[in-house]
Amino acid sequence: MATEMSVLHKISSNVKKEAAYAVLDRQATRIKEELRQGARKPYKEVIDVYWGNPHRTGMKPLSFVRQVLAACLYPELMKGDKLPADVRQKAQGLLGECSGGSVGCYTATAGTPEIVHRLSEFITRRDGGVPSHPENIFISPGSQWSLANIFKVLVNREAPTRTGVLAPVPCYSTSALSIEELGGAVVPYYLSEEQGWELQVEELHRALESAKGACNPVALYVINPGNPSGHVQSRKSMQEVIRFVSEKRLFLLADEVYQDCVHGEKSGFVSYKRVLAEMGPLLADTVELASFHSVSKGCMGECGLRGGYVELVNLDPAVMKHIYILCSTDSCAPVLGQIALDLMVNPPQPGDPSYPLYDVETQHIRTTLRHNVKRAHAVLNSLPGFCCQPVEGGAFAFPRLDLPPKAVQKAKEAGLQPDLFYVIRLLEEAGVLVSPGSEYRQKEGTYHIRFCIMMPQHIMEEVLRRLERFHTKFMKDFS
Amino acid sequence: MATEMSVLHKISSNVKKEAAYAVLDRQATRIKEELRQGARKPYKEVIDVYWGNPHRTGMKPLSFVRQVLAACLYPELMKGDKLPADVRQKAQGLLGECSGGSVGCYTATAGTPEIVHRLSEFITRRDGGVPSHPENIFISPGSQWSLANIFKVLVNREAPTRTGVLAPVPCYSTSALSIEELGGAVVPYYLSEEQGWELQVEELHRALESAKGACNPVALYVINPGNPSGHVQSRKSMQEVIRFVSEKRLFLLADEVYQDCVHGEKSGFVSYKRVLAEMGPLLADTVELASFHSVSKGCMGECGLRGGYVELVNLDPAVMKHIYILCSTDSCAPVLGQIALDLMVNPPQPGDPSYPLYDVETQHIRTTLRHNVKRAHAVLNSLPGFCCQPVEGGAFAFPRLDLPPKAVQKAKEAGLQPDLFYVIRLLEEAGVLVSPGSEYRQKEGTYHIRFCIMMPQHIMEEVLRRLERFHTKFMKDFS
Structure with a gap:
């Protein structure tokens, strides 16, 4: 039918190929079903x-956040003293800001004013006092949704030359995909793995140069703290980036969701x-910047x-x-997601009834x-064939894997990226589902895996134990 | 800067012009501020x-829905018997379906399986038994988000001819905008106001004919029950539409959020x-259909x-x-929105502890x-210059306004659409904020207003009283 043709035309080549997760998710579902039916495997459940x-892996939500949200949904809960006084007060205040006193109402599209x-006060x-303006x-x-919206504004489909956006390698995939879906081009710049995934400004120059004749770069996308790299940029490195975008007149997109x-x-x-702001008015008043943040991290x-939200500067x-x-x-963002943003940036303070528990939970x-x-870091670097840079920030370890x-x-015989091949076997044999580095782009000939490190300590230990046992066997099998 | 140019290129002419709501919302904010500062006006608050x-206008959320959602957010609430047993049971079951037992986890992108x-069971x-498949x-x-996603698949930007979508006039604006934002063309077909906003198949033929040479129509968009029209299609009319799309090989997009x-x-x-399905296999197995539904209505x-969700048929x-x-x-839809969908289609049943209250609330x-x-309907039709078709479904009255x-x-002197001119004065003089028909497209030379009728009876009476008084004066002033 006509629709199929248009679909096939439309979907970019990046979307055409099935995401690795879909393949792995099907595999995990099958394994879980086998386990449920009593199949004997060296593990009892998939992590x-x-x-x-x-x-998902057992980190607990913050009680204060959930209490306020529950009270906003069902204001009956504010009667009596089952919930702490500051929770009730906060919920009361938030409902007063909702149309009709209900979280079931649309808000302004930019969010509840x-x-x-x-x-803006939090920012x-x-x-340290650099002003932020609500408008x-x-x-x-x-945040990914905000980022896609900014790309929509930046990418000019009608221009004779494609719009380019400089984006890091490695880069978690959603954002990169959305650039290409909009008809823009990703201009990759490589983070220096050997230097702890540092962003080096010479590499930005090289990348920009490489775009000549291919596309018209209008923006630089940085992720700090890095995902999947785990690198945290120094002030000096950020200053270099700012000078670079100013000189090259690029829009700076700063993904700061792991702040x-x-x-x-x-x-x-x-x-x-x-x-x-600290670099003085010449730069501070001219560099166009978008910064992203989220309740998910x-x-x-x-x-x-x-x-999530985006703050725009100097536009x-x-x-x-x-x-x-x-x-x-x-339409507006979910009202409870908006409220969660507010609670994230305005947590209980010392002296508030909810503070002691909040403090224990966040410290934990x-x-x-x-x-x-x-x-x-210690376990991965003790395994031959693995090399893991320090994880200074973010939620992921992203070790390099020297595959035999x-x-x-x-x-290659199986038509798979080598790290996906590794990841499929890790899931099958050890019941651990990680993602292959090929999902994030990587330097030609290098392989990685990424996994989230946000989980209770005993589960982290179990993951590392399984990984160690599997990896040792894998390296032996293919030696 | 480079970005401004790209922005100006990018934003379609429809987006360039400021939405009427933004203008009216600023006006309403100013009025509210004046009232707060003690200004004397013939009304005490803006409706x-x-x-x-x-x-927003005082309709109450359903207790069962809010109780289950609150319990999912803060599972402590399930201890004891403060909440009805079926609420606790439902929440327990839903949390069991969330990764890690938390509504704070991502779900599958299509939703919690x-x-x-x-x-699908609800559908x-x-x-009446027509099968529905979860996949x-x-x-x-x-639903608007789902609709925009389907448009993304349908609209082929790379084709030499623009993709066309037949859409009703009047049509609430978000969906129409998203077609043009994607580079597609809206092909308007006019609902017949005199026949209670009936959809007439001859008009579809005319519209399709009108598209020749201008674009390549691939889909027909219908809204039933209508928004803003309030019309509910008869089976016969729907059969005609189905035969039309089958014959013309159009994809049928059925916006059924007011079902x-x-x-x-x-x-x-x-x-x-x-x-x-009831029209027999020749049509039932071939016509491509997308149907949309939502928790917002x-x-x-x-x-x-x-x-919201979309169900796709015969793709x-x-x-x-x-x-x-x-x-x-x-990313996935908000988990609490997903749960609300489930509660909408699986409400308490007779015999459940929550049923009596649920029944009272929904009947009310x-x-x-x-x-x-x-x-x-009665009040509007009693006013000279107003003519309101029966509102058989949906949430809106959409009376025609014969302006002097x-x-x-x-x-025109003020550079305003005549119905926006009327609406601005209505807000200023009577404190009632309605939307102008020009927001929904309308037949050349006709004017309308749209307002939501979902509010407690006494507020509806107040709205009608204010409207009547204002309208009488307005007609006199401009006679």
Whole structure:
């Protein structure tokens, strides 16, 4: 039928090939069914650490967040004193900001104005006083969704030359896909694995040069802390990036969704906006910047609620107006996701009834992540064939995997990327579902796996145990 | 900067012009501020009936729905017997279907498989046994989002001729906008106002003919029950539409989000899928159909939760695979919106502890809507210059407004659509915010207003009182 033809025309080659996850998910479903029917395997259940989906592997939601959300949904809960006083007060205040006092109402498309206002206050505090303006902030059902919307504005389909966006390698896939889906071109720049996945400005120059004649680069996309790389950029590196985009007149897209997730003791998170502001008016008032954040990451880990935002800096007012109108054609983000954003940036404070529990819960999460990062790093680097850079931030380990030539050969015979070949066997033989580096692009001839490290310590230990046993056997089998 | 240029190129002319709502919303905000500061006006507060946003004007959420959602968010609530047993049981079951037992986890991108399965069971029951298959159902953050995704697949940007979609006039704007944003063309067909906004198949033929040379129509979009028209199609009319799309090889997009909202005593809702199935295998096995539904409408009215789905029928398996892959690049719909969909199609049954209250609440909503529809129809038709067709379904009245030539003249001088001119004055002088017909396209030279009728009876009476007083004065002023 006519539709099929149009579909086949439309879907970009990237979408045409089935995502690795779909293949692995089917495999995992089959294995689970076999286990349910009593099949004997060297493991009792599949551990899925493919995505950053922390509640899945047993991380607990924050009680304060869930209590406020429950009270907003069912205000009867605010009667009596079953819930802490600050929870009831917060819920009462939030409902007062909803149309008709109900989370069942649409909000303004950019988000509930009061919540947007409090986001801007959070950003100002975070950045040591650098001002943030509510009218530059747009809430959405997730940071990826915001990013796709900004790409929509940047990518000019009607131009004779394709619009290019410089994006890192490795890069988690959703964002890169959305550029190409819109008719834009990804211009890859390679992070330096040997230097702990550092972003090197000479590589940006090389990448930009490589685009000549192929596309018209208008933006640079950075992910800090890195996904999947786990690198946290230094101030110096960020300053170099800012000078680069200013000189080349590129729009800077800063994916900062892991800002609450920095594990390294030396490194801390500093936003691009803050670094930009501190570089003085010449840059601070001209570089166009979009920064993204989300409730799905960090201590919140509320992937299922769907809430994120973008803050725009230095955009031409005329462009801002178009972005505003573009956003107005969409429905608002889920109201509970919006509220979760507010709770993320305005947690209980010392003295509040909910603070002690909140403090215990968040400290526990941070301690767990630091432990997991340390253990994953140590175990992976003790295995021949694995090499893992320090995981300074984010939710993932992304070790390099030197596969034996026989394994690479076997994979190619099966028509599979070598790291997908490894990952399929790891799932089958050890019941651990990780993602192959080929999903994130990688330097030709290198292989990696990525797995989420947000899980209770005993599960991390189990994952590492299984990985170690499997890997040792795999390397022997293909030696 | 480079970005501005690309923006101006990109944004379609439809998006360039500011939406009427943005203008009116600013006006309403100003008025509210004036009222807060003690300004004397002939009304004490603004009543906003622009959107279908029922909780805003005081419709109450269903207790059962909110209790289950709250328990899913904060499972502590399931301890003890504060919540009815069936609520606790339902919440327990739903959490068992979430990864890690948490609504904070991502689900499959098409939705939680068990919920999708129960949606298919609901559809089968609704359609008197016509089978529905879970693999054809995709949950999203709302029906408009699903619709936009199907348009993405249908609109072929690379074809030499633009892809066309036949869409009704009047048509609520979001969907029409998304066609043009994707590079497709809207081919308008006019509903017959004089015949109660009936869809006439001769008009479809005329519209299709009109597209010749301009674009390549691949789909027909129908909204039943109508928005803003309020018309409910007869079986006979639907059969004619089905024969038309079959003959012309068009994809049929049936927006059926108001299926739970039929007020007329003669008319009832019947789905396109059911009518199609009953027309025999030649049509039933070939016509490609997408049907949309949502938690935002009907007795649920949960616009803020963001949940909808599309069911696809008779699509080529190859196309289905591409749709599946396209959907896989997005994140899942909000988990609580997905759960709300499940609760919508699986409400408490007689004998369940929650049933009596659920029954009282839903009956109250239905009685209220029937009353409001009757009253709006009677009052509007009693006013000279207004003519309102019967509102058989949906959430809106869409009366025609015969504006005096002086008013039309005055509006043109101000550079405004005449009905927007009327609506601005109505808001200023009577504090009622309705939407102008020009937002939905309308037959050249005709004017309309649209307002939501989902509100408590006493508020409906207040809206009608204010409208009557304003309208009488307006007609006198411009006579």
